[in-house]
Amino acid sequence: MNIQITSDKYCPVTDWDPFSDEALADPFSFYEELRAHGPVVYLSRYACWAVLDFLVITDVLNNWQDYSSADGVGLENYHKEKGWRPKSIILEVDPPDHDKTRRVLTRVLSRPAMEKMRRDFAIGAEKLVSELVARKTFDGVADLAEVYPLKVFPDAVGLNKEGRENLLPYGSLVFNATCPHNQLFENAFKEAEPIIEWIMSQCSREALTKDGLGAHIYAAVEQGVVNEDEAGMLVRSLLSAGVDTTVNGIGNALHCFAKFPDQWQILKNDPSLARTAIDEVLRFEGGVMSFFRTTNKDVELCGTTIPAHEKILILFSAGDRDPKKWQDPDKFDITRNTKGHLGFGAGVHTCVGQMVARLEMELVLAELVRQVDHIEITADPVRKLNNSLRGLASLPLRVS
Ligand code: PQS
Numbered sequence: 001m002n003i004q005i006t007s008d009k010y011c012p013v014t015d016w017d018p019f020s021d022e023a024l025a026d027p028f029s030f031y032e033e034l035r036a037h038g039p040v041v042y043l044s045r046y047a048c049w050a051v052l053d054f055l056v057i058t059d060v061l062n063n064w065q066d067y068s069s070a071d072g073v074g075l076e077n078y079h080k081e082k083g084w085r086p087k088s089i090i091l092e093v094d095p096p097d098h099d100k101t102r103r104v105l106t107r108v109l110s111r112p113a114m115e116k117m118r119r120d121f122a123i124g125a126e127k128l129v130s131e132l133v134a135r136k137t138f139d140g141v142a143d144l145a146e147v148y149p150l151k152v153f154p155d156a157v158g159l160n161k162e163g164r165e166n167l168l169p170y171g172s173l174v175f176n177a178t179c180p181h182n183q184l185f186e187n188a189f190k191e192a193e194p195i196i197e198w199i200m201s202q203c204s205r206e207a208l209t210k211d212g213l214g215a216h217i218y219a220a221v222e223q224g225v226v227n228e229d230e231a232g233m234l235v236r237s238l239l240s241a242g243v244d245t246t247v248n249g250i251g252n253a254l255h256c257f258a259k260f261p262d263q264w265q266i267l268k269n270d271p272s273l274a275r276t277a278i279d280e281v282l283r284f285e286g287g288v289m290s291f292f293r294t295t296n297k298d299v300e301l302c303g304t305t306i307p308a309h310e311k312i313l314i315l316f317s318a319g320d321r322d323p324k325k326w327q328d329p330d331k332f333d334i335t336r337n338t339k340g341h342l343g344f345g346a347g348v349h350t351c352v353g354q355m356v357a358r359l360e361m362e363l364v365l366a367e368l369v370r371q372v373d374h375i376e377i378t379a380d381p382v383r384k385l386n387n388s389l390r391g392l393a394s395l396p397l398r399v400s
Contacts, residue, residue, distance in 0.1 A: 011304040012037035015044050018290065018313065019179040024385045027289060028330070031318035040302045046075060048292070048311035049304070052318040054325035054342070056302060060293060060314060061347035067312060069349060070094045071294035074178035079294065079309045084177050084189075085196065088240070089233045095348060104225055104234060105352045108216040114355050117156050121363050124152045129367040133399055137378060140258070140395035145251035149360055153242055156356075157235070158212020159202055166198045171244030172386065178291065179387040203235040213238060242353055245287060246360045248384075248391030252285035253278065253361055255395055257368075258375045260332050267334060271369045277334040278361045282343025284332045286317025289390050291345075316342040317390065372399045 014037075016030060017023060023030050031052055034041050039053035051057050060067045070093050071078040078087065087093075090101040128148055132138045146168065154164050169188075173195065176188040201207060205228070208214035217238075218231045226234070257264040267273050290313055297308045306312065319342045321329040327336075344351035351357070368375070376398050384393035 011040050011042055011049070011302075013042045013044055017045050018043070018050065018315070019182050019184070019387050021385055024184075024289070024387070024390075025383050027286075027315075027317060027390075028321055031315060031321060035318065035322070038302070040304050042304075043313065046311070046313075048075065048313055049301070049306055050313040050315055051301070052315050052322070054319040054322040054340075057314055057316065057319040057342060058340075058346050060301070060312065061345060061349070064094050064098075064348050066296050066299050067293035068094050068296045069098075069293060071309070073291045073293070074180070075292060075311060076177075076180055077294060077309065077311060084173075084180070086233070088237055089230055090237050090352070091241075091349065098348060100225065101230065101234060102348075102352060104217060104220045104231075105237070107220075108213050109353060109355055113213065113216065114359065117152075117356065118359060118363075120156065121152045121359055124148060125363040125367045129364065129371055133371045136400065137396070137398045140254040140397045141247075141251045141384075141392050142394060144364070145247050145254065145392075145395075148250060148364055149243055149246040152360065153246070153356070156213055157238055157242075158209030158214045159239075160207060163198050163202070166195045167239065167243045168247070169195045170199050170239065171247075174240045175244055175386050175388045177387070182387070184385060184387050199236065199239055200232075202239065203232040205231070208235070238353070241351075242356065244386075244389060244391075245353075246357050248287050248389050249278075249282065249357055249361050250364050251392045251395060252287060252390065253281045253365060254375070254397065255381060255392060256281050256284060256332050257365075258377045258395070258397060261374065261376075263332055263334050264375060267365070268369055268373070271366060273334055274362050274365045274369065275358070276338060277365065278358055279338035279341055279343065280332060280334045280336060281361070283320045283326070283338050283341035286320055286390050287343055288345075288388055289317045290315050290388055316345070368399075374400050 035052045039056045041050050043050050051060055072083055072092055076083050132144060172188045173192055176184050179185055205218050214235045217234045220226050221228055221231050267277055293312050293314060295306050295308050295310050299306050323329050344354045378398050379396040381392050382394040384391050
């Protein structure tokens with residue numbers, strides 16, 4: 001690979017396309033080549049900047065005043081254009097507006113709710129993993145990673161049983177929307193209308209069960225914290241961010257442990273490592289590869305001046321392989337200290353659903369640890385390309 005670099009704008013300039021199939025399939029070598037030129041680069045193809053280094057990324061994410069989410073976290077700049085959907089009232093806003101909606105979801109996902117989910121999700125994990133272990137060969141993505149979250153999470157939200165097949169295509173819209181008008185975006189949006197319509201119809205109070213996370217969001221209306229429309233929008237946030245992400249998380253975890261049997265044995269010998277193992281999967285595989293922020297004013301970043309209302313691509317998965325932060329960053333090592341990894345972001349927008357994601361990943365891993373000695377890959381895994389998510393379409397496995 002060869003990235004063209006010229007020096008301009010007081011930082012390296014490159015025509016590298018982070019949203020090309022080649023880069024999405026294997027971004028890590030590109031990151032290192034770019035990083036050699038500096039922590040901040042200008043992407044001429046998209047007229048935006050990109051940040052690669054762990055410390056620079058955390059600085060940007062912790063500075064919501066200068067690096068705003070309110071103009072969108074994709075390449076679309078709401079300062080200048082309209083987005084593909086009404087913007088999220090928790091993701092695409094800054095404090096103080098953000099704090100009000102964030103508090104609602106924090107409360108909805110607090111301890112009592114998590115304890116109920118743990119009981120329900122554990123039953124689902126035991127049942128599914130037992131079935132697959134009996135079969136011995138299965139697809140880690142199609143039969144496990146895509147099945148488990150799609151069962152347990154919509155049940156927890158209190159969603160209708162019908163139409164759930166729309167959830168993954170909707171996630172594909174949400175996460176491909178960061179790069180409008182490339183082929184992945186166009187494909188995802190080809191037949192988007194009925195999918196978007198179904199999602200929105202499921203966000204109303206009437207569509208949800210009386211005791212799920214959705215109903216708990218609506219309880220905030222009675223308390224006068226949000227209005228009815230806002231409650232619906234927060235249900236939409238759960239459905240946007242809560243499915244594809246954990247499908248990839250589980251698929252990537254299976255992939256890692258199948259690829260690195262020594263790490264599987266370490267986990268087998270000490271199942272209490274499951275929690276840190278999840279963090280290492282997120283650091284190493286980078287489930288969410290990138291998202292954007294928008295400058296609120298002229299800023300100086302690592303000696304580069306970036307004007308107001310410009311887009312900055314945050315390369316989370318580059319930060320999580322930054323050798324200045326991580327020793328031997330390209331090694332999958334579940335015993336390492338993963339504290340601070342960017343798999344759930346950083347700053348005020350740090351993943352509010354991470355307890356749910358952790359729970360799903362942990363329960364699937366724990367059940368596999370209980371039932372399986374060896375995991376092997378029986379045919380080449382197939383990548384699923386997405387403009388912001390890293391995951392697989394297929395992972396043929398045999399367990400024994
Ligand atoms: C929404 C919230 C969060 C929403 C990056 C973004 C997201 C993981 C990584 C995400 C997407 C959508 N999740 O509020 O609709």
